[in-house]
Amino acid sequence: MHRPVPGSTNGVLYVSSANFDRCFDQGTVMAVDMDRVGSDGDRLLPLGSYTDPSAQPVSIEQLNIAPESRLYIQSFAGEMVLWERSDGPPRLFVPARADGDYIHYIDVPEPARLSCVGTQSDNCIEGALSLTSNVQGQQEGQPRASAPFGVAIDTFTEPGQAANVWVTHLNPADSPERSRTNYETYVVRLPGDAVSSDRPSVSTSDFFPLSVQDFPLGGTNSVVADERYVFVSGRLSSGVSDTSLARRFLVRVLDKQNLNQIIEPGLDLGFAASEARGLALSERVPSRPRRLYVAVRSPDTLLIVNAEGIEKESDSPRLTVVGSVPLPDGPTQVKLVPRGPSRSELVLVSCSSAGVVAIYDPDVGQVVAQVPVGQTRGTQSPQPFGLAVQQQGNAARIFVSNFGDGRVSVIDIADLGSPQLARLVAYLGARQDEGNSAQCQEEQQ
Numbered sequence: 001m002h003r004p005v006p007g008s009t010n011g012v013l014y015v016s017s018a019n020f021d022r023c024f025d026q027g028t029v030m031a032v033d034m035d036r037v038g039s040d041g042d043r044l045l046p047l048g049s050y051t052d053p054s055a056q057p058v059s060i061e062q063l064n065i066a067p068e069s070r071l072y073i074q075s076f077a078g079e080m081v082l083w084e085r086s087d088g089p090p091r092l093f094v095p096a097r098a099d100g101d102y103i104h105y106i107d108v109p110e111p112a113r114l115s116c117v118g119t120q121s122d123n124c125i126e127g128a129l130s131l132t133s134n135v136q137g138q139q140e141g142q143p144r145a146s147a148p149f150g151v152a153i154d155t156f157t158e159p160g161q162a163a164n165v166w167v168t169h170l171n172p173a174d175s176p177e178r179s180r181t182n183y184e185t186y187v188v189r190l191p192g193d194a195v196s197s198d199r200p201s202v203s204t205s206d207f208f209p210l211s212v213q214d215f216p217l218g219g220t221n222s223v224v225a226d227e228r229y230v231f232v233s234g235r236l237s238s239g240v241s242d243t244s245l246a247r248r249f250l251v252r253v254l255d256k257q258n259l260n261q262i263i264e265p266g267l268d269l270g271f272a273a274s275e276a277r278g279l280a281l282s283e284r285v286p287s288r289p290r291r292l293y294v295a296v297r298s299p300d301t302l303l304i305v306n307a308e309g310i311e312k313e314s315d316s317p318r319l320t321v322v323g324s325v326p327l328p329d330g331p332t333q334v335k336l337v338p339r340g341p342s343r344s345e346l347v348l349v350s351c352s353s354a355g356v357v358a359i360y361d362p363d364v365g366q367v368v369a370q371v372p373v374g375q376t377r378g379t380q381s382p383q384p385f386g387l388a389v390q391q392q393g394n395a396a397r398i399f400v401s402n403f404g405d406g407r408v409s410v411i412d413i414a415d416l417g418s419p420q421l422a423r424l425v426a427y428l429g430a431r432q433d434e435g436n437s438a439q440c441q442e443e444q445q
Contacts, residue, residue, distance in 0.1 A: 010044060029070070051414075059427045072122060083163055097170060101130055101147060105118065118199035131202065146173055153192065185211060224281045228256055233279045250267040250268050277331060295331035301325060304325070337416065346361060348387050355372055395416065406431060
């Protein structure tokens with residue numbers, strides 16, 4: 001998650017670690033001051049400074065992170081979202097799908113200083129909210145949200161009400177727990193405004209079932225909250241999803257004015273894919289339809305969906321597949337880069353298996369660039385996952401978190417009118433797939 005900061009050239013990047021190999025006791029969240037990374041002769045240059053197209057990307061291992069810029073969280077962090085509050089410091093929300101199934105609330109009282117909500121220590125687990133245990137009103141193991149993953153901030157609330165946070169989870173919940181029967185999948189609504197001294201809470205009324213009869217049940221992946229409707233993508237869950245059924249859960253829609261109503265828009269009838277991952281909704285621009293971009297797998301494709309009737313006053317949302325674009329292997333997260341009212345937004349897709357970030361330009365109607373984010377070691381991709389964007393005028397810098405090598409890759413687009421010229425300019429952090437970390441993985445196998 002990138003945040004511009006007044007007086008700063010490169011802003012602050014908020015990064016969570018997966019700690020997927022358990023080489024460390026916990027995961028971390030770090031506030032990386034992008035003006036301070038590197039050494040005196042090897043710093044990250046401002047956006048637009050990398051002008052030699054033949055130059056190799058620079059490797060900046062020294063991040064110079066101050067103690068107050070690092071906090072500890074549970075392992076296996078998922079997506080991250082930042083809420084720019086009007087009545088308090090900005091707040092980060094970070095789900096983690098390891099033991100406890102927590103979502104962490106983290107305040108940002110200064111751009112590069114972090115503070116756990118619910119505890120005075122630097123261990124945010126102490127104040128985190130579990131989505132599987134201590135759920136008020138839970139019976140026979142339901143509701144619960146095992147392996148929380150996707151997260152979105154919802155500022156479209158009534159006057160005087162704080163923002164809500166919507167969370168997805170990868171593993172459907174059985175009932176009784178561990179019985180492997182009576183599965184259900186939810187999207188969870190949480191209050192975003194827990195005060196810094198309080199642990200946030202959740203009850204059964206905050207869980208909204210997403211199952212639809214005659215559709216296979218699986219997990220949920222990503223979530224987008226608009227002024228009236230919440231959009232959730234569906235992901236296959238090993239051992240739970242019945243792939244013999246003809247229909248598929250790609251996207252479901254929740255009506256915030258009628259929370260008992262789950263809308264199945266039938267995207268699988270317009271395009272037959274096995275599951276969905278990331279999704280992003282375009283901004284409202286006069287005289288242009290809103291688009292929902294959905295990364296689906298098998299086949300690996302970007303779906304372009306017209307989103308009509310999703311205004312606050314509309315009771316009948318309509319999602320229609322109007323295009324599909326083949327993507328490199330393993331499309332995962334989707335991020336949009338606005339280019340003003342006269343041009344369509346650029347669509348960024350991290351493609352984990354292929355090791356690239358694909359850039360789709362709707363004005364051209366095709367993927368105009370596939371930027372490798374690192375070196376493939378044998379058959380192992382650097383596995384790009386999370387995307388964050390720093391935008392300055394008509395240029396953009398893309399930060400890509402790599403699940404495979406543990407680094408952040410930096411891609412510059414010097415001119416948003418020519419996204420085909422995007423290129424990798426830097427790596428941030430040390431490789432985690434060699435040296436001591438690689439040895440740790442070998443010892444655990």
